[in-house]
Amino acid sequence: MNNNKPTLSFWQIWNMCFGFLGIQFGFALQNGNVSRIFQTLGANVDDIPILWVAAPLTGLIVQPIIGYWSDKTWNKLGRRRPFFFYGAILTTLSLFIMPNSPSLWIAAGMLWIMDASINVTMEPFRALVSDNLPKKQRATGYAMQSFFIGVGAVVASALPWMMTNWFDIANTAPAGQIPDSVKFSFYFGAVVLVIAVLWTVFTTKEYSPEELESFHEQEQSDDASDIQSDVNFNKGGVIFTVLGLVVLGIVTGLSLEKELYLLAGGLISFGVIQFIAGALKAKNATNGGFYQVVNDVFTMPEAMKQLAWVQFFSWFSLFAMWIYTTSAVTSFHYGSSDTSSLAYNNGADWVGVLFAAYNGFAAIAAMCIPVIVKKVGLKMAHAINLVLGALGLVSFIIIKDPSLLIWPMIGVGFAWASILSLPYAMLSTSVPSKKMGVYMGIFNFFIVIPQLLAASVLGLILRHFFDNQPIYALVLGAVSFVLAAVAVLRVKQQ
Incomplete structure (x- = not known):
């Protein structure tokens, strides 16, 4: 018997994923401005990585817990939507409070709270796609989420600039105070987040546990759902x-x-x-x-264990890019590591444009990925996109003219959109439906672990093997993307 979940329309999938636009506003504002807030409140540059550890550790702890709870929840709001609703309220409050933090340690504490709140909202969104869509539409559903992530990242990342250049709001402030451009960006992002998430809450239907139980997909996968580990x-x-x-x-x-x-x-x-x-x-x-x-x-399905390696190498590449692109471009392409120099700041500004570009390309790629999947399948489509990302990163050491670096961002954008969608589509066909939430949360481990490993060892590798030249972190990222592409071809799907 075939899976008999109804096929959803484009607009039903749109409504179901629209909340991710708001979530990405929260993440992009956090990623783009929290270091600035920390430094404004007195943090030394060397202290910032330690302060930032809060974000991945919060996700590591919160996501599997929320996934476990959401698997076992059913009330008048549904199964996943209660977590969307309350997480959105908490995140909105956090976005209003964060830029008004009076001291560094309050700001650091707010990062924990804000990241936990975002994770409460985000984690069940991944499981909702699997709950509501038949297998043949899941790649489309996750690609739609990637589209909203790309759009949200571009707009939210540019908000402080927009506040200053479009609305004449000051981007400077007395020492120890957060500029109004940052504050109003957080306020605007908070409003967008709560509206977008509530749109999904009130326009999307969820299947009851009884309805989910009736689908053949669940019967097919539940055999392994309650295995007790024999691991010592x-x-x-x-x-x-x-x-x-x-x-x-x-x-x-x-x-x-x-x-x-x-x-x-x-x-x-x-x-x-x-x-x-x-x-x-x-x-x-x-x-x-x-x-x-x-x-x-310890009892993950075999396909999930194989996907874990794909995620590990993919996200190691991404963190290498996020951590080192600014220092790589400013030193290699602009010839300066002096943060007070014009060359350095021009290079750093250009990196911001490059990051906005790959998110924009990712939004476009998200619309292409379902077509690629139909042609070559999930695994090959993801492998192709990862190789495109590898070519994009390795191009940084080949291309000398920084203005041409916009073109490698196409490959990075395709890889980014694919990483945010296709592994989840593959995972959703490999794990028990009634434990979809907790397994989606556990899957987050293989995003956080490479982030922590990158923070721990990348600097050591560059110092001891590459004469502390950050451009080689991007080369290592390219190699890691290729390893991820090889790993995905080994994944056994149902």
């Missing part, structure tokens, strides 16, 4: 804890880069989590959310 959690706990302590001892003893403490802390934390899971299993206390999420990590 205590053995894993010992291995990761000892490994983390060894890394910690080496970093401390040899006075290595402080970023490596993140790596040590991550290994130790994963070991402790396994010890707790082992203790719960020994007491037969396996019905709680904590144990269920940890158990689901």
